[in-house]
Amino acid sequence: MVRYGIVAIGIVLLGACTATQKPLRALPKKSAAALKSDFVLFQKILEANHPSLYWYTPKDSMDLYFSQGINSISDSMNEVEFRNRVAWVVSRIRCGHTTVLPSKKFPATQYRFPSFPLYLKTWEDSLVVIGNLFQKDSIFKRGTIITGINGRSNQQILDSIFQFISSDGNAFNYKSQVLSGNFPVWYKNIFGLDSSYRVSYIDSTGKEAMAVLKNFRPVADTSKRAKPGTITVPFKKPTRREIRRAQLLAKRVMVIDTALSTAIIRLTTFSSGRLRTFFRQSFRKIKEQKIEHVVLDLRENGGGDVSTSILLTKYLSDHPFKVGDSVFAISRKFKYHKYIHPTLQYWLAMNFGSRKMEDGLVHYRRYERKLFEPKKKYHFDGQLTLLQGGYSFSATTMFVANLKGQKNTTVAGEESGGGYYGNSAMYLPTITLPNSKIRISLPMYRLVMDASRPKGRGIIPDLPIPPSVQAIRNGTDVKLFTIHELIRNGKL
Template identity: 60%
Template sequence: MKTVSSMVAVLVLVAGIWQQVSAQRMPPPLPKMAAAPLIEDIVLLKKILEANHPSLYWYTPKDSIDYYFQETIAGITDSLNEPTYKNLVSKLVARIRCGHTTVRFSKAYGKIAGLYRYPQFPLSVKAWDDSLVVLGSIHRNDSIFKRGTIITAINQRTPAQLLDTMYQYISTDGYGINHKSQVISGNFPGWYKTILGDEDSVYIIRYIDSTNSEKETTIKAYRPVIDTGRKKEAIKEPRLTRREIRKLTLLNKRSMLIDSAASTAYIRLTTFTGGRLKSFFRKSFRTLKKLSIQNLVMDLRENGGGNVSNSIRLTQYLIDKPFRVGDTVAAISRKFTYGRYIKPTLIYWFAMNFGASKEKDGKIHYRRYERHEYMPRETHHYNGKVYLIQGGYTFSAATMFISQLQGQPNVKVVGEETGGGYYGNSAMHIPKITLPNSGIMVSLPMYRLVMDKDRPKGHGIIPDITIKPSSQAIKEGYDIKLAEVKKMIGASNDNR
């Protein structure tokens, strides 16, 4: 049986060969692993999920999950390289419909993945519903595929056909697809290559031209030219100081701008982890109080969640009533039967044994989040109008935050459906499974959180005001959601 260590050795050897033959246009074929150890990893994955995953059958019945595992195993009849195998595992795991159960390449493959990035689809593309719109072209002087160009087919596949195919490999909470379309938009060339392969040196693309007519043309795959000559002298760029780097890192996680003329504050929050958030919240709401700011816009479109305590703290500054984190926060087990394949385990074992309790239903409950009522903060509590902008990347703790506030009289939720579930999700503790033969990694949420048992199940938060992307907004380069919110604020200010 091949082990991860032997696989690492093969991949490192491949990388070494590539360094020696850098003048060739394509790297050597990826190493393959025999079918038997790959099947063993699938069998082990099923055992681990059955032992610890709190929501394995939440959206997909057990007999269906069993069938999908059998189908995957039956499909492994020969040796496979890692990208092909990862696709099989990703498609299988996506059937669980849990956005916190995701698949990653092995660490060994991550070290050489860049060698296999090309050839690649040459256009950056925004995807939503059944639409594909060009964001940019990697080919210089591309006179056809300008920003905002609508694509109607790629190699005879319609946008709906392409996206339906790609969606099968991406995990999300429940049945929503908005998170999947956002993920694909983030790296359309990468997903196209990963799912559909890179055998095409030329792509046949149908598109809508400037006269609103459908046209067809071809475009070459992108293959960077390998420079085998002398190394060019590196351009020296000014180095940032540690203080400047820290400042930029914080700004990337949270920032606030104030438009005094419109009495509006804009907060961009991309995470609930790190960023000295509690201090940022305290200073921000103190400023809003001092300046008597009437409107607050919070952009959570990039916020994938994070620390629940930070989400709770922000909620306290805005909510008008006591609240609990959820109706149920429970794990099916606090034992790690297959702990040697799960890391870390010790920290979670302590948390689940000393911070949670086994109840009559046989599950391990985190009672504080189920029972404790958090109160609105009195100091610098914000009572003005609040506009929460959300999207497909809005997940986990960010979804928890928005769901607590939606329906409050002074709050409007705008944008698109969240990726995180409105009814609940599986998260809290998320260690990582490493399959021993392939090295493929799978995240493993330990707790099921039901935020409100009376909410509809199966989708993310549906906004009060839906604002979809548009090809015109993409073409003109403006943020359609933020523009619409500003119009709403202007109309509200005019009516005061």
């Protein structure tokens, strides 16, 4: 219910923003020479500092991709066009922590509209409507199955857009989740705007049909002009305390079902949210009430602080564990520090917290050597279910990976977005290119969590629970419902 409330507030705010949106001027362009200069600098920075530039893609192939990217700049471009060129190359690295971001002054709000009107949930080759900006549309309702847009099949659409989204190795479920989060913006960025869209879909009789949709353009806001005789209810502005509480609940919340002796913990981050206090209080309450099952919902958790992830693992692990087999950087020098921010704090940390070894690499020895012991106080020993998905990433993947295979633990849901073998992260400064001002996140360390694991995919769940068209239509959470029923019937 907390999640639905936050979504409802977001929809109201979105409506308020779009109704007063100013018309978008054409995006300014930069010369081909300036953009090529940015591209060359971007390549040099990655070659100097990225620890996994050639981890999944050989150097000769990456050199070819860089060359193709530079050669594709034959004329002046706006920011979106240039950003796509950079993102196309970055995605070839197959590092989910190396992502391309807009410039700080990019007019994102104004750029949003006009847009393709449908929000779509994607998985495998499926596209299903989860929202429609034309609220009175009687055809494309929630749960409608889409089979193509403007002559492109679902697979063609997904293959085209996925070329611009970074992921760890071949953990493509992350790309599906990212695209599901804002399909209209991704569609517009990659395919541009059409005057209309021929959308193929499955109708109520199960047959394929086609309908034409126009771009969605927000209309002028007339809601403030009340009609004569209309009774208006004044809006009560939430207090700071209410806002802070809502923000905390969006990051972590626990609900206990005493009938099932089950605690459901929803955790959306490992950074901020007073998590140390929350963990201690939650597991104390679980211990006091003798709860038998804990379901930890990590589907929206993109990671965060490694030490916080380690702390939660201590409450649940039945064995000593470590962060990784190897944690290293290729350099602790920032040759191009002028374009990388921040650098001083990372330079200090890497010079005083890491050690250059005989292999010529800079190793974070503490995370390679230290064994972390499980907690004794408030440790949970009952049945544990870890619910993950495409957004489960980085420190979250590390957390799940350390518990997968434990005798009391079931990993459920979909493949994680983060790599099971390892990833590149730890420190994440940002590159800002001088001419285009676009930004690229730059991981400094490569983490191999366990060299014996298969390389290239996310964590595969023990209990796969894929998305469901019927669940989308009904607005139900098929994953939590399935877990609830298995616990209720004693089958988990």
